[in-house]
Amino acid sequence: MSLLELTDVTRSVRLPDDRVLHILRGITLSVDAGEHISVVGRSGTGKSTLLNILGLLDEPTSGDYLLEGTSVARLSSRRRAWLRGDDFGFVFQQFNLLPGRTALENVAAPLMYAHGKPFWRRFRLAASMLDRVGLGDRLDEMPDKLSGGEQQRVAIARALVRSPRVILADEPTGALDVDTGGDVMSLLDEIASQTGAALIAITHDLAVAARAQRHYRLAEGVLVPITLNAPGRITEWVGDVPTDRPDDAVAPAVL
Amino acid sequence: MSGIVGTIVEAWDELRIHRLRVLLALIGVAVAVTAITGVTAAVQMMNQAFKESADRQSGRSVTVDLYAWPTGAGGATASTEQQYAAEFDRIIERYGITYASRMTGSQLPFRFPSGTAMVNAQVVDPDYGVITRFRTTQGRWFTDADVQRFAPVAVVNEAFLATLGATDVSSHPTLLAGRDTQVRTEVIGVYKNSWPDEPPSAYLLYDHTTRWGLLDTAMGVQAPSFKVWVPPDLAKQLQPLLRRDLAAALPGTRVDASETFSGQNVLDGATRWVVLGIGGFSLLLGGLGLVNIALVTVRFRIREIGIRRSFGATSGRVFFGVLMESVVATVVAGVVGVVIAVAVIKNIPIEKVFGGRIEDVPPFPIAAAVTGMVCATAVGALAGLIPAIVAVRVKVIDAIRY
Structure with a gap:
């Protein structure tokens, strides 16, 4: 049984002029525990929407989403929130650290919604996780005193502090320079591998995407598997590629 | 949790x-x-x-004042002070009243250094001080132990102390009081004058005045009034009972009871x-x-x-x-x-x-x-x-x- 399984998932919204905008169309994806998957695509192709659906922040318009064989559509919003806290860790492009809180308080924040020992020992767990991402000496630093790379490390520590089974990274290197982005992705890959968490990263950076074991491209709301070589060039399309945009077929490297 | x-x-x-x-x-x-x-x-x-x-004006809430005076009705002879006092004690005991005081007043001669002067004397029991929240500026109010003293004690106003030529009571100032039998009286406490030019006045203990015959009896027996401090919820019920009991025990005596005004909330x-x-x-x-x-x-x-x-x-x-x-x-x-x-x-x-x-x-x-x-x-x-x-x-x- 897969950890996550999307079958023919769609997401559409009604615009103010009563037109329907189809953001995701017929998405089918299966992710096993410990797998690293990347999804590439241009801005506005529905990458974040896909991630929000996977992370139980949003609901599909149609289709099935099974979490360890259980349909999430049947879950109450309260249960979804609990699952989100227990099983998912989010890493955002803009880090989204809580302002006015130290690195330690930011990493401890998700544990405020945990129960039992993890709640009462939240600061010890947070300090340990920050140490693991190399920020053991910056516990009491405010986010605005940290570099971009350090802030993203704090965000990674925060995403991992509750030992999630799935890490959802939305453009994790989008706000970082190439070298720092590389370091951050190495760290994310390493810790995800150590903890056995599945890592789903959405990015427009093919080099970052190439680190994953399986790669997908999202275009016009359709998810297709692709093969990336090490430098980050698409070498093979698998399945149907949408042809709405002529650019898609000729210049995949400039996603 | x-x-x-x-x-x-x-x-x-x-x-x-x-x-x-x-x-x-x-x-x-x-x-x-x-x-x-x-x-x-x-x-x-x-x-x-x-x-x-x-x-301080009229006693704590609720203080009941009992006034008794001989009417001579039915040919009864006037009761003596001892009869009044004994009956009052019985009533106090009967109704379990904790604070009560006999009261009377008299002009009493005191021999000051400047000469003998008549002083307005209030004669009370020690409980009077508790009932009226009596406050001294020097010394103290009477205690139960003072009743057993071998000489009378007095609590006087500032004018009295000034006339006596003393400035404080720690030196135990004394002076002679009384008409026929003069007794050396010690001043144990001083209270503030009620108004700026108030003449000398004093409080004496009821038992002392009877023991040493300090009160003027030339005009006959002066029936004391009584002040009792009772629980507010019992005040109304107690008044007729006190009046009835006292009147029944002292034939030819009329008794009135009045409740003092309690402070407005x-x-x-x-x-x-x-x-x-x-x-x-x-x-x-x-x-x-x-x-x-x-x-x-x-x-x-x-x-x-x-x-x-x-x-x-x-x-x-x-x-x-x-x-x-x-x-x-x-x-x-x-x-x-x-x-x-x-x-x-x-x-x-x-x-x-x-x-x-x-x-x-x-x-x-x-x-x-x-x-x-x-x-x-x-x-x-x-x-x-x-x-x-x-x-x-x-x-x-x-x-x-x-």
Whole structure:
């Protein structure tokens, strides 16, 4: 049984002029525990929407989403929130650290919604996780005193502090320079591998995407598997590629 | 458990981080709670001052005065002082009255250094001092032990002491008192003159005046009056019983009973509502300020709320988190308000404000403090309700992108 399984998932919204905008169309994806998957695509192709659906922040318009064989559509919003806290860790492009809180308080924040020992020992767990991402000496630093790379490390520590089974990274290197982005992705890959968490990263950076074991491209709301070589060039399309945009077929490297 | 603690800790963290805004928002609430609590306490103190003043005039609430005088009706012979006193003692014992005093008055000659002068003397028992909250400026009031002394003692006014040529009672000043039999009397206490040019006056113990025959009996037996301090709820029932028993035991005697005026409670009625109304209005204004700032702040925190939802915060947790911020803040403000009120009330210059010392300073009104705290908490909950609803209605994915 897969950890996550999307079958023919769609997401559409009604615009103010009563037109329907189809953001995701017929998405089918299966992710096993410990797998690293990347999804590439241009801005506005529905990458974040896909991630929000996977992370139980949003609901599909149609289709099935099974979490360890259980349909999430049947879950109450309260249960979804609990699952989100227990099983998912989010890493955002803009880090989204809580302002006015130290690195330690930011990493401890998700544990405020945990129960039992993890709640009462939240600061010890947070300090340990920050140490693991190399920020053991910056516990009491405010986010605005940290570099971009350090802030993203704090965000990674925060995403991992509750030992999630799935890490959802939305453009994790989008706000970082190439070298720092590389370091951050190495760290994310390493810790995800150590903890056995599945890592789903959405990015427009093919080099970052190439680190994953399986790669997908999202275009016009359709998810297709692709093969990336090490430098980050698409070498093979698998399945149907949408042809709405002529650019898609000729210049995949400039996603 | 961790959920409840977590909500409170989260609320406290928010307040800590946004302490400046919280401080600004809560000044109004703290001031209002101080006003409600402080004014209520001050009014209670004023009430006590009035009450004690009234007590000094006519006795504590409720003091019943019994007046007995011989009428000679039915050919009965007038009772003696001893008969009056004995019957009075029996009544006191019968009804279990704790504080009671015989009272009579007489012009009594005292031999001062400047010559003998007639002094207005009040003759009482030691309990009179308790019943009327008698206050001495020097020395002390009579005690039960004084009754057994071998020489009379007196508590005199300042004019008496000045005429005696003494300045304080620690030197145990004495002088001769009485008509035919003169007895050396010691001054043990001094009280303030009732008015600036008051002539010398004194209090003597009833038993002393009878023992040494100090009272003038030339005009016949002077029946004493009686002052008894009884529980307020029994005062009405006791008056006819006391009157009946005394009259029955002393044939040919008419007995009247009257209840003294008890101090007016200034906290009663309209005053109380005016005080609470002003405090409540202040609290409402403080609460409106709190709502205003909380609403603005929630809009600034939409992204943060979205991030917390991604951590697993349920909508209920977000709602109560925002609500609790307001409640915790106002509770803190309430505590600060009460502390300020206590500090002010405890340091109030009672003599200057109330025009006299208060003997039984009323304890700080806990009820007022509790009322202030409850009001502050309620205002916090109401003020937090609107921002909490706004926070819950935010869509998570929109909030994260905000």
